Amino acid sequence: MTQTAPIIAMSGLVKRFGTLTVLHGIDFNIERGEFFSLLGPSGCGKTTLLRILAGIEQPSEGALLIDGQSMSGVPANKRPTNMVFQSYAIFPHLNVEENIGYGLKNIAISRAEAAERVAEAISLVKLEGLGKRNAHQLSGGQRQRVALARALVCRPKVLLLDEPLSALDKKLREEMQLELRALQRTVGITFVFVTHDQEEALTLSDRIAVMDRGHVLQIDTPRGLYERPANRTVAEFIGSMNLFSGRVTRIDPDGTVEIEGAEGTFRGTARSGFKAGDAAVAAVRPERIRINAAAPEAGANGVSARLQASSYLGDRSLHVLTSTASGQQITVQSGPSAEDMPAAGAGGLWLHWPTDAGLILPD
Ligand SMILES: Nc1ncnc2c1ncn2[C@@H]1O[C@H](COP(=O)(O)OP(=O)(O)O)[C@@H](O)[C@H]1O
Ligand SMILES: [Mg+2]
CATH class of the missing domain: 3.40.50.300 (P-loop containing nucleotide triphosphate hydrolases)
Structure with missing residues (x-):
């Protein structure tokens, strides 16, 4: 041996x-x-x-x-x-x-x-x-x-x-x-x-x-x-992950997959093979999401959300929001400084993340 x-x-x-x-x-x-x-x-x-x-x-x-x-x-x-x-x-x-x-x-x-x-x-x-x-x-x-x-x-x-x-x-x-x-x-x-x-x-x-x-x-x-x-189970078990469910609507030759669900249309990277209509989730880590007052440009990932609570944790801040479309809870992590904190009680916020920050996983 x-x-x-x-x-x-x-x-x-x-x-x-x-x-x-x-x-x-x-x-x-x-x-x-x-x-x-x-x-x-x-x-x-x-x-x-x-x-x-x-x-x-x-x-x-x-x-x-x-x-x-x-x-x-x-x-x-x-x-x-x-x-x-x-x-x-x-x-x-x-x-x-x-x-x-x-x-x-x-x-x-x-x-x-x-x-x-x-x-x-x-x-x-x-x-x-x-x-x-x-x-x-x-x-x-x-x-x-x-x-x-x-x-x-x-x-x-x-x-x-x-x-x-x-x-x-x-x-x-x-x-x-x-x-x-x-x-x-x-x-x-x-x-x-x-x-x-x-x-x-x-x-x-x-x-x-x-x-x-x-x-x-x-x-x-x-x-x-x-x-x-x-897959979804591993994504939920390791660290904190936001998951948006939907159905596959588009598959690009470069491996980018688009899904449509209650919270919106999301594009991300997929490792497994999908076909149109498959149940899938868009997965995005809290630290990859940015909170914004404006909607993203057409075709980019975005969720319209309301802020529920923010907590300052010294080295970072955590924000809990809910989707205006479905009420689903979303967690966002930002830097600790005051500029990173969205205005408390603000309505009409948008959550943005780039395509490469989103994973499309089988549901
Ligand atoms: N000697 C045994 N007889 C019957 N069932 C057992 C025995 N040992 C373990 N199990 C069962 O096997 C499963 C796995 O147990 P275990 O390996 O101890 O899990 P873990 O260490 O991940 O908590 C459990 O459902 C447990 O009840
Ligand atoms: Mg054990």
């Missing part, structure tokens, strides 16, 4: 619990050294897929290769993977070193090497000086570091992390995200990270698989998912 082959290759993975199918044919690869996230709402099958990678669950159908080897019949403790669980199961009666060393109990190495590896893991997760401290004397963030160190001490090829930061408060979680990313770069191990938090996935990942009800909807970089969502 060459070093450039994917570290994880999944083909046609199906998982059924009785009559319930929770994974519907999962097919994708994870490359060596990637920070890869599985992102999706609760219940979409993220943990189940991670447990299949770990060998804790068996797939009902399909094949899984890790590091070029079939994992069929390979038990969890014989796989080159290690898992960090959502609730960090560390032993309260053991100290930090003993907890981390516990990860090595099934590996035949000398005491001296074990001590060296534990010390290295302690330093990786920045717990120096706390080796003799009992687990129950640690903060939530420190306990999570112990759980990470215990998984890293075995030097797995793949580290599987199931919402490992979800029990931490927001500030600590953001700190740990940065540390986790730096740690992954340092050790160079492939991380497969499960989260339902899109901001967390965008912050951490090289690539993300967006999952919904047992299907993978799209796999892309954070930028790719944000700028080129494949």
Whole structure:
């Protein structure tokens, strides 16, 4: 097996619990050294897929290769993977070193090497000086570091992390995200990270698989998912997006598609094939819309709207408007300065955006 082959290759993975199918044919690869996230709402099958990678669950159908080897019949403790669980199961009666060393109990190495590896893991997760401290004397963030160190001490090829930061408060979680990313770069191990938090996935990942009800909807970089969502569900799940529904009325040879709906006629870029009459949505990010007193020129994107509320957020302002035609709510983000703020209570505003800021997606 060459070093450039994917570290994880999944083909046609199906998982059924009785009559319930929770994974519907999962097919994708994870490359060596990637920070890869599985992102999706609760219940979409993220943990189940991670447990299949770990060998804790068996797939009902399909094949899984890790590091070029079939994992069929390979038990969890014989796989080159290690898992960090959502609730960090560390032993309260053991100290930090003993907890981390516990990860090595099934590996035949000398005491001296074990001590060296534990010390290295302690330093990786920045717990120096706390080796003799009992687990129950640690903060939530420190306990999570112990759980990470215990998984890293075995030097797995793949580290599987199931919402490992979800029990931490927001500030600590953001700190740990940065540390986790730096740690992954340092050790160079492939991380497969499960989260339902899109901001967390965008912050951490090289690539993300967006999952919904047992299907993978799209796999892309954070930028790719944000700028080129494949469909309406991904567009709504990643960041904030305004969606206007309609029917396709025109398709230009350059890939520009026009749709007509209750809020107006919109032109944008399409990646999938459409034909006239197809149901579609025009999708536009809040930061791509400009608020204007005048209607756009003929053929340009525009929505007639009324301002409901503006909020000043320091570095930017958010404006909530409603379409005068349909009452649909529209979110616009502008700069923070007073000139960017439309006059409060103003009627008869127009929202403009350029063709290349609008995506036409299948509905
Ligand atoms: N052991 C099990 N038996 C029956 N159903 C299960 C089992 N484990 C998970 N499920 C179901 O599979 C679906 C996916 O669960 P899970 O993988 O935990 O989702 P997620 O981690 O994305 O929240 C859910 O509907 C869940 O209830
Ligand atoms: Mg889960």
